[in-house]
Amino acid sequence: MNRIDKKFQQLKERGETAFIPFITAGDPSIEITKSLILDFENRGADLIELGFPFSDPIADGPVIQSSYFRALEGGVKTDDILEMVKGIRKTSEIPIVCMISHSILYKHGCGKFLERAADAGIDGATIPDLPIEEAESIIAIANQVGFKVVCFIAPTTTDSRMKIIVEKSQGFLYYISVVGITGERNTLSDDLAVNIKKIKSRTDLPVALGFGISTPEQARVAGQIADGVIVGSAIMREIDKYAEGEGKLLVDSVGRFLGEFIESSKGRI
Amino acid sequence: MEAETKNITEQQEMQCDGTIPDKSGHFGKFGGKFIPETLMPALEQLEREYLLAKNDTKFNEELQYYLREYVGRPSPLYLAKRLTKKLNGPKIYLKREDLNHTGAHKINNTMGQVLLAMRMGKKRIIAETGAGQHGVATATAAAMFGLKCDVYMGEEDMRRQSLNLFKMKLLGTNVIPVKTGSKTLKDATNEALRDWMSSVRETHYIIGSVVGPHPYPMMVRDFQTIIGRETKEQILTLENRLPDCIIACVGGGSNAIGIFYPFIENEEVKLIGVEAGGVGYDVGQHAASLSKGERGILHGSLSYVLQDSDGQTSKVHSISAGLDYPGVGPEHSYLKDEKRAEYVSVTDDEAVEAFNLCARLEGIIPALEASHAIAYTIKFAPSLDKNKIIVVNLSGSGDKDSSEVARKMGMSL
Numbered sequence: 041m042n043r044i045d046k047k048f049q050q051l052k053e054r055g056e057t058a059f060i061p062f063i064t065a066g067d068p069s070i071e072i073t074k075s076l077i078l079d080f081e082n083r084g085a086d087l088i089e090l091g092f093p094f095s096d097p098i099a100d101g102p103v104i105q106s107s108y109f110r111a112l113e114g115g116v117k118t119d120d121i122l123e124m125v126k127g128i129r130k131t132s133e134i135p136i137v138c139m140i141s142h143s144i145l146y147k148h149g150c151g152k153f154l155e156r157a158a159d160a161g162i163d164g165a166t167i168p169d170l171p172i173e174e175a176e177s178i179i180a181i182a183n184q185v186g187f188k189v190v191c192f193i194a195p196t197t198t199d200s201r202m203k204i205i206v207e208k209s210q211g212f213l214y215y216i217s218v219v220g221i222t223g224e225r226n227t228l229s230d231d232l233a234v235n236i237k238k239i240k241s242r243t244d245l246p247v248a249l250g251f252g253i254s255t256p257e258q259a260r261v262a263g264q265i266a267d268g269v270i271v272g273s274a275i276m277r278e279i280d281k282y283a284e285g286e287g288k289l290l291v292d293s294v295g296r297f298l299g300e301f302i303e304s305s306k307g308r309i
Numbered sequence: 310m311e312a313e314t315k316n317i318t319e320q321q322e323m324q325c326d327g328t329i330p331d332k333s334g335h336f337g338k339f340g341g342k343f344i345p346e347t348l349m350p351a352l353e354q355l356e357r358e359y360l361l362a363k364n365d366t367k368f369n370e371e372l373q374y375y376l377r378e379y380v381g382r383p384s385p386l387y388l389a390k391r392l393t394k395k396l397n398g399p400k401i402y403l404k405r406e407d408l409n410h411t412g413a414h415k416i417n418n419t420m421g422q423v424l425l426a427m428r429m430g431k432k433r434i435i436a437e438t439g440a441g442q443h444g445v446a447t448a449t450a451a452a453m454f455g456l457k458c459d460v461y462m463g464e465e466d467m468r469r470q471s472l473n474l475f476k477m478k479l480l481g482t483n484v485i486p487v488k489t490g491s492k493t494l495k496d497a498t499n500e501a502l503r504d505w506m507s508s509v510r511e512t513h514y515i516i517g518s519v520v521g522p523h524p525y526p527m528m529v530r531d532f533q534t535i536i537g538r539e540t541k542e543q544i545l546t547l548e549n550r551l552p553d554c555i556i557a558c559v560g561g562g563s564n565a566i567g568i569f570y571p572f573i574e575n576e577e578v579k580l581i582g583v584e585a586g587g588v589g590y591d592v593g594q595h596a597a598s599l600s601k602g603e604r605g606i607l608h609g610s611l612s613y614v615l616q617d618s619d620g621q622t623s624k625v626h627s628i629s630a631g632l633d634y635p636g637v638g639p640e641h642s643y644l645k646d647e648k649r650a651e652y653v654s655v656t657d658d659e660a661v662e663a664f665n666l667c668a669r670l671e672g673i674i675p676a677l678e679a680s681h682a683i684a685y686t687i688k689f690a691p692s693l694d695k696n697k698i699i700v701v702n703l704s705g706s707g708d709k710d711s712s713e714v715a716r717k718m719g720m721s722l
C-alpha cells in the first residue's frame with residue numbers, strides 16, 4: 041500500500057488530523073532540507089510536501105516564490121532533490137508528496153519523471169498548474185507506478201468540476217482555503233467548514249487544507265474541519281530567518297516553531 | 310463553490326466545426342490550459358461569454374463602431390515607394406497599425422476585451438505590459454469606459470519605456486512595478502496571473518498577446534484578425550491579387566497572427582515571423598523562442614519556449630521590450646510545425662538600422678518591434694523578383710522607443 045494511504049488510514053483509526061509541512065527543496069541547501077524533513081518527522085509531522093523550486097510559480101506568493109529563487113540560485117536541480125529523497129528513504133518512511141510545476145514535469149517527460157520520482161521514494165505529487173482536464177494521461181501513468189496525483193479544489197470550483205476532481209484525485213484532496221495564492225493570511229475564510237463538508241459528502245478521500253494557514257490558532261481551526269493541515273509560507277519565512285546562521289540552529293529553531301503548529305492542528309493545545 | 314450558470318455542451322457544440330483550436334484549446338499538440346484550479350472556472354466563464362459575444366450582432370456592431378470611430382480603423386495599406394526602390398526588389402506595402410489610436414495594434418484586442426469584461430459584469434481590469442503599448446491600450450480602453458485598471462510592468466521596462474509609463478498614469482491607471490526575476494514582460498505576466506488568482510471574481514485579466522491559457526490565444530487572435538482581413542481587402546483593391554509574402558514581428562505573436570490568419574488558407578502566400586535575435590546565439594542573448602526554443606509550458610500553454618534542461622525558464626534579451634519574452638503563442642508553434650509559416654530572427658543592431666532607414670526613406674518611425682520585421686524585409690526582399698509583393702505589418706509607432714534608441718546612439722533626450 042502506498043505510504044500516503046497507509047498514513048491516512050492510521051490517522052483515521054486514531055481520530056487524528058494529519059499535519060503536513062511544506063518546504064522548498066534546496067533552501068537554504070539540500071542538506072538542510074534533508075535534516076528538516078527528518079526533524080519534522082521526529083516532531084510528529086505526518087506527511088511532507090516537498091516543493092520543487094521553479095522560476096515562474098504562478099500559484100505562489102512572495103514568500104515561497106523567494107524561497108524558490110534562493111534554491112535555484114543555490115544551483116539545486118531535480119536530480120539533487122531525487123538523490124536527497126533516496127537518502128531519506130534509508131531511515132524514514134514518512135510519506136512525501138512533491139509540489140511541482142507541470143513545466144518541469146513536461147520537460148523531463150511525465151512518464152519518465154514519475155517513474156524516477158517513485159523509484160527515489162516520492163509517493164505522490166501536487167501539480168498546481170495542471171487542471172483536471174489536462175491530467176488524465178499523468179494519472180494513468182501514476183497508476184502504473186503506484187504514484188498518487190493529488191488534485192486541488194478551490195473555493196471557485198464549480199459543482200460539475202468538483203464531481204470530476206473528487207473522482208480522479210488520488211491519495212487525498214488538496215482544498216485551497218482562499219481565492220488566491222500561497223502566503224500567510226490574518227483570517228481564515230468563513231465558508232471553509234461548509235465547503236469541506238460538501239466535498240466530504242462526495243468522497244471518502246481525506247481532505248487537506250492549505251494556502252494561508254499561518255498561525256497555530258488557524259491550524260487548530262483547520263484541524264477541526266479537515267483531515268489534514270498544510271502549512272508552507274509560515275515555515276519558509278521561519279527558515280529564511282535562520283538561513284545565514286549555522287545549520288543545526290536553523291533545524292532546531294524551525295523544528296520548535298513547527299512543534300506548536302503540530303500540537304494545535306491535532307487539537308492537543 | 311459557485312453555481313454553474315450555463316451548461317457546457319451548448320458551448321462545445323458551437324465549436325465542433327473542425328477549426329483550430331479544438332474545444333479544449335489545443336492547436337495540434339500545442340496550447341491547452343495549464344493554470345491553477347482557482348482560475349479554471351473564470352476561464353470557462355470567459356470562453357462561454359466570448360463565444361456568445363462572438364456570435365452576437367450587437368456586440369460585434371459595438372466593437373466595429375469603436376474600432377472605426379475611436380481607434381481610426383481601417384488602417385492604411387501604404388506602398389513604401391522609396392523603400393521598394395532602395396531594395397530594388399518586390400513592391401513593399403506597410404500595414405500601418407502605428408496609425409491606430411495609441412500607436413499600435415494592441416488596442417484592437419483591448420477594445421474587444423474591455424467590451425467583453427463589461428458584458429461579464431467585471432468592474433476591474435488588470436494587464437501585464439512589456440513595451441507599454443498593451444498597457445497604454447488597456448489603460449485607454451479602461452479610461453473611456455470608466456473601469457478601474459491596474460497594470461503590471463517590470464522595472465527594467467519601466468526604465469526603457471518611460472513615456473508609456475507616464476501615459477498610463479495620465480490615463481488614470483495604476484502601474485505596479487514588478488521587481489522579481491528578470492523584471493521584464495515574463496515577470497509582469499506572473500504577477501498579473503497572481504493578482505488574478507485573488508481577484509478573479511470581480512476582475513478581468515486582459516492578456517496582451519496570443520499567449521496564456523485557452524481561450525486567450527484564440528480570442529486575442531480573433532480580435533487581431535481585423536488586421537489581416539483589412540489587408541486582404543485592401544491588397545485586392547490595390548493590386549487585384551494577394552501578396553506573395555507577409556512579414557511580421559513576433560513577441561507573443563499577436564500582430565503576426567492577426568495579419569497571417571486570414572491568409573493561412575491561401576497556401577501561395579508565404580508567412581514569415583521575425584523574432585528577436587538580440588546580440589547573439591547563446592542563452593540569455595536573444596528571445597527567439599520559435600527559432601531556438603523547445604517545446605515546453607509557460608504561462609498556461611504548451612508552446613516553444615526558451616528554458617533549460619530542468620524546465621526552468623531561461624533569461625532572454627532583446628532591445629525591444631515587446632519582444633523580450635521567452636515564450637510565444639501556441640498557434641505559431643503549430644504553424645511552425647505544420648510548416649505553414651516560417652520563423653526567422655534579426656539582431657538588435659539590424660533592427661535599429663531598419664528603424665533609422667524607415668524613418669529616413671519613408672518618414673515613418675516604426676516601433677523597435679516592427680523594426681524587426683522591416684529588418685528582415687531588407688535582407689529578404691532583394692532575393693525576390695520585382696513583380697512580387699511583400700506586405701510588412703508595421704505593428705506600432707516608434708515614439709515610445711526614441712529615448713532608448715537615442716541612448717544607444719550615445720545621445721540623451
Ligand SMILES: Cc1ncc(COP(=O)(O)O)c(C=O)c1O
Nearest residue numbers: 442560561562563564631678705
Ligand atoms: C508595436 C509592437 N509590436 C509588436 C509587439 C509584440 O507583441 P506581439 O508579438 O503580440 O504582436 C509589441 C508588444 O508590446 C508592440 O508594442
